Amino acid sequence: MERYILTIDQLEELYSIIKDEYKLISPTLKDGVIQYSQNIDFKDLPFGYTQMESAGFYTVKTTDDCYFSYIRPYNSLKQFLRPPKVNFMTVRRIDNNLTFEYHLKYEKYAFFDVRRCDLKALYILDKVFIENKYPDIQYKTVRENMFIVGVNCLKASDVCFCESMDINFEEGYGADIFITEIDKNFLVEVLTEKGKNFLNKIKLKKQQSMNLNKKEEVIEKFKTTIKKKLNTENLKDILYSKIDSPYWEELGKRCLSCTSCTQVCPTCFCFDIREENSLDMKVSERYFVWDSCFNQTFATVHKFNLREKISHRYRQWLMHKMAYWQDQFGTFGCIGCGRCITWCPVKIDIQIETQKLRDL
Amino acid sequence: MEIKLNPLTRVEGEGRVIVSIKDGKVNDVFLNIFEPPRFFEGILVGKNYDVAPDITARICGICPIAYQMSSVQAFESAFGIDIPKEIEDLRRLFYYGEWIQSHTLHIFFLHLPDFFNLPSIFEVNKINPEIVKIAFNLKRFSSKLIEIIGGRVSHPVTAAVGGFYKTPEENNLKEILKDINLVLEDTVKAIDYVSRLNFPDYSIENVLFVSLKDGDNYPILKGDIYSSDGLTIKKEEFLEYFNEYEVPHSTAKFSVKKDGKHYIVGPIARFNNTFDKLLPLVRETAKKYSITPPIYNPYRSILIRLIEILDCLYRSKSLIENYRRIDKATVDFEVKAGVGVGVSEAPRGILWHRYVISETGRILEANIIPPTSQNQYIMESDVKRKLLEVKEDEIRERVLEAEKSIRNYDPCISCATHFLKVDKLYLNNR
Amino acid sequence: MKIGVFKFSSCDGCQLAFFDIAPEIINSEYIEISYFLEATSFNIYDRFDVAFVEGSISTREEEERIKDIRDRSKIVVAIGACAVSGGIQSARNFGNFEEIYSFTYRENYFKDINPLSKPISDFVSVDYTVRGCPVNAEEIIEIITSLLLNKTPHINESPVCIECKRKSIPCLLVMGSPCLGPITVDGCGALCPSLNRGCYGCFGPIKGANFESLRDLFKERGFNFEELIKTGFNAYNPYFRGVIWR
Amino acid sequence: MILQNPYCLINGKVIKVKRENYNTVSVWIRSDIKPENGQYVIFYGFGRGEAPITVASYNDGISLHTIRIVGDVTGYFNRISEGDDIYLRGPYGNSWDLMEFEGRQIIIISGGLGIAATRWLMEEAIQNRDRFKEVISLYGVKSVDDLLYREEYENWSSKIRFSVIVQNPSEAWSKDVGLITDLIEKVKIDKDCGVFICGPDPMVKAVVNQLYNIGVDKSNIKVSLERHMKCSVGTCGHCMFGPFFVCKDGPVFRFSDIDHFFDKKGV
């Protein structure tokens, strides 16, 4: 593996080279939150900002101890890999014959600054959309054509609990290059050919022996900032045994069934297929639209909703993330990013509730 | 004997003409509006001031921005808020969008079919799809403009006391510049076309023209109230000079000048009072088609509306070109007790709001005078002139003409919040 | 398909959706507008395949008229907050009618006005509802095309929140302002939140939404839940009655 | 690229249409699908969307589908006639595995429309009759009007033990009246038999309990389930039932696998 040390100016150079070649997505401060956005200038990266996050609470403040001072953005990569609404097919009717046009619209994306939890989320989504007998071509195409710059977190927020969710801090999770900020310089580890080609474009001096230990130090220090912990030992079986617990009703009383948690979760993948027809009855557009198990129409059979109560829907969500997923894909469906905790208006905390259920 | 004629069509809201017959002839005519009152002034009492722009917008689905602008300005004047130029410009632009939208709707969808003796734009489309296409282009353009600033076309959501909840991104707004030349051309084409139509010979008599005067601007967002008999007053003085009264025999509140003179508001009044404030380019075009003040023939109001659209388009163009987004969309202010008056030129004329506000920002009293109730008198008298003395068996025929003369004023019946008498509706078809 | 567009107590804003889609209507061979006072002078008041009804019922005359329209129509679609919930004018339902009346008029010329402004579903059966103040023209298209295809229209039943997240709009409640999004049906595309203001509920409540939990949250944050609903154009929606207004 | 798209629809031709009863039609379709016994396809109706429908039988490029007209997509079949084009994709899901129980007693239990999913199974069992100890097929419906495939009964009865029971008594029905469980009571069931069930959830529950009480192992019971489906390839999440995607892990399940989740409200 090649390693380099970059200064902030060289990092900027790297950034602009990537931007020249790809549609670059990077975090920025917009509408009061740090979020992934397109076409961001290097100077508009949220360097020097950090979020204060807790259940149902979010605010941004400045800090000046480092560049990558913030944590993972509000939205996640699924926004770009499988956008909220995709017109995947147009059906035209001429007399009684139908013609079909299938759309594959994709961008050559590069993601600058993806944290390990979100990288792992892509691994999980790959299992859904690619490691499938019928791979999803939209997702697969974007995935195969993208470039990822991973970044090591320096500090966790109060909602992060990635460490509990089997994250491996050694693993690159498919990033092309990985950046660790060390004393305001940047250790760049090159993990793929694509990454190598990019770095060859800027004149850099190869890194000598030193910083490896430093990197370990940074990661170890980061780990001490993760306060939230979930005991996942034997979690699936324990949760399966709690499927009839009266505690779900308690949760059902608090949950608004607002769908927010599912929509901000980087691994929630459910979608609906919708038809939009023209008034002349000649064209029908078909769309993928993000759906949520909290929607009342989600599990209807013959117009009757199988998950009638909010408690049913909350159970579906938590059980899916923490238990079913393991049977389905061999991993947890949760990577511990804490987004659903921050963005639940009524402060339902999936880690606390899961822990409570297991301890019940 | 009283005959109630069919509901008025192609007007905004519900109204009808009632004629009373004596000796086989019409001896009196009323304009009867049976749109049920929705008691906005009553509803507003007790509410917090900040919901008034959204609530009053619902008085009218066609000119909600006018309501929002008059009401935010009323509170701003009560709280002593100074609005920076950038916000005022954006408000003007927003308002131009509404004028274009509302005028387009009236000109093409409601008014134009009359000049062909056709029932609706759908039939006009069959004989002249070109002009209908222009209508749709204008409609689409103005919808886009309103949407970019206000979020949606009817009852937009960004207007706030002190400014906007959010101002539009520069590139979003600038993007519509690419369409503006097309609609400018379209408008000139429409003026050319409409000016060659047949206008019935008719002129209104003995009325004053009342409109706002706002420096060098063609009046829209604010101004002093000016009457063509030479009177200029501050917005706060309106009720000292004009009187709204309720009439028992029928319909809505009427308005007169306290000296007993009747007046009209709206395009004709604005045009006659402030022709010189139109952009020079627009004035040139108007002159070219012999659209010059004073205009007394209400049928020609359709041309005035087109001229106003042209003016709005040019002004919008330069406002958009010069638009710079400001970070802070609202100015800071403190809520305090007081009385606030706001007035603006809705597409149909002067729209006057007055609120009494408590220390905590609760509305204690609300009074809204919309343009349509101010135009009631003239509409009714035009109808009277058309129908009085008409023989009983000719009424049905003649009433069509009468209805057309009402449409000249683009009455917005929903606007007139103050309607009184509610009658049974006769639903038999014409 | 014979369509009638009718108006009751309202602002006309919802009917405008038909002007928005006029180009498509003109081009469609399947649609015939047979009654629409605002758009045409040639109206046939006979039988209708679909009656689109705007406005609330607030006079006795309107009670009669809506029943008559129901009798003549195969399908009745309530369009807009007025028709679905009673509209902004139903704010009077929560006050003293005489008083509210007197704030607007000095004289007492009419007797026919009902003290309460009610949704049309209080008087006749309604087949479909299109929510919003005003409605979104796309939902009208969905209704018309679905009826032409003889299928159930897809009408949104998810909350505004889902659309906020789809559009990466930060949750206003979490960021500290009052918002009715979680209990309000989407259809506007999260319009207000996208423009930096809390949802004021113009599309109305979701059936079976967890009103209590949101009310508790409002209380905790010091926001006035009931007042926001009362100024939100859908206060008299049947879903609120018996739950919020006991 | 396009060929890989799981949402690509293929064209089929309607060969024959038969009205089964007041709300159900059978259609025979020639297309390029190559289904296995127990699988289903997705039908598309213009502007309406898609619906999963079982392959009720298949022979030489022609598949049979029996469709109850209940809603938007199925409504499309109300107007279908011979020679029409139809658009579909698939086949999807797993299949019944009859041979797992070779040499043993086979019991096929169908409720209502469920017989659409077991018809091909019966046909296969009849073809391979000599490889099983006994083949029993029991079919229950609410009322006589609901009966499907009436013209086949005679043929089936001559080859396997096939009985029908109708819940609501009526003059038009002279045979067994009652619930499917009544029919089961009447047959002698081997403890090691293989059972195949398709029917409404409450029926499945009752039947499984009954068989379990007799001593049939739940791992020898297979059921075909029904859920709301959109994508049918395990990505849209709608058909999720406990840890299973009914669309791809099913529709056929070994009952012992789903036992823990079956009959739990809202799972």
Ligand SMILES: Cc1cc2nc3c(=O)[nH]c(=O)nc-3n(C[C@H](O)[C@H](O)[C@H](O)COP(=O)(O)OP(=O)(O)OC[C@H]3O[C@@H](n4cnc5c(N)ncnc54)[C@H](O)[C@@H]3O)c2cc1C
């Ligand atoms: C594996 C499988 C095999 C099936 N085989 C048959 C068959 O052979 N014959 C037959 O008549 N029916 C069968 N069904 C049921 C059939 O799919 C539904 O009746 C049909 O989807 C209803 O669609 P609709 O649009 O007509 O009805 P609507 O009620 O208008 O549909 C609304 C929505 O609900 C969904 N939906 C409603 N009910 C069901 C349901 N039961 N299953 C799945 N989705 C549903 C649909 O996807 C649709 O999008 C099968 C279902 C499954 C899952």
Ligand code: SF4
């Ligand atoms: S469940 Fe919550 S914490 Fe887990 S990955 Fe999803 S959003 Fe993040």
Ligand code: SF4
């Ligand atoms: S858990 Fe919270 S975020 Fe999720 S649906 Fe319930 S209220 Fe909304």
Ligand code: SF4
């Ligand atoms: S719902 Fe709103 S927009 Fe529609 S008519 Fe009523 S007040 Fe107007």
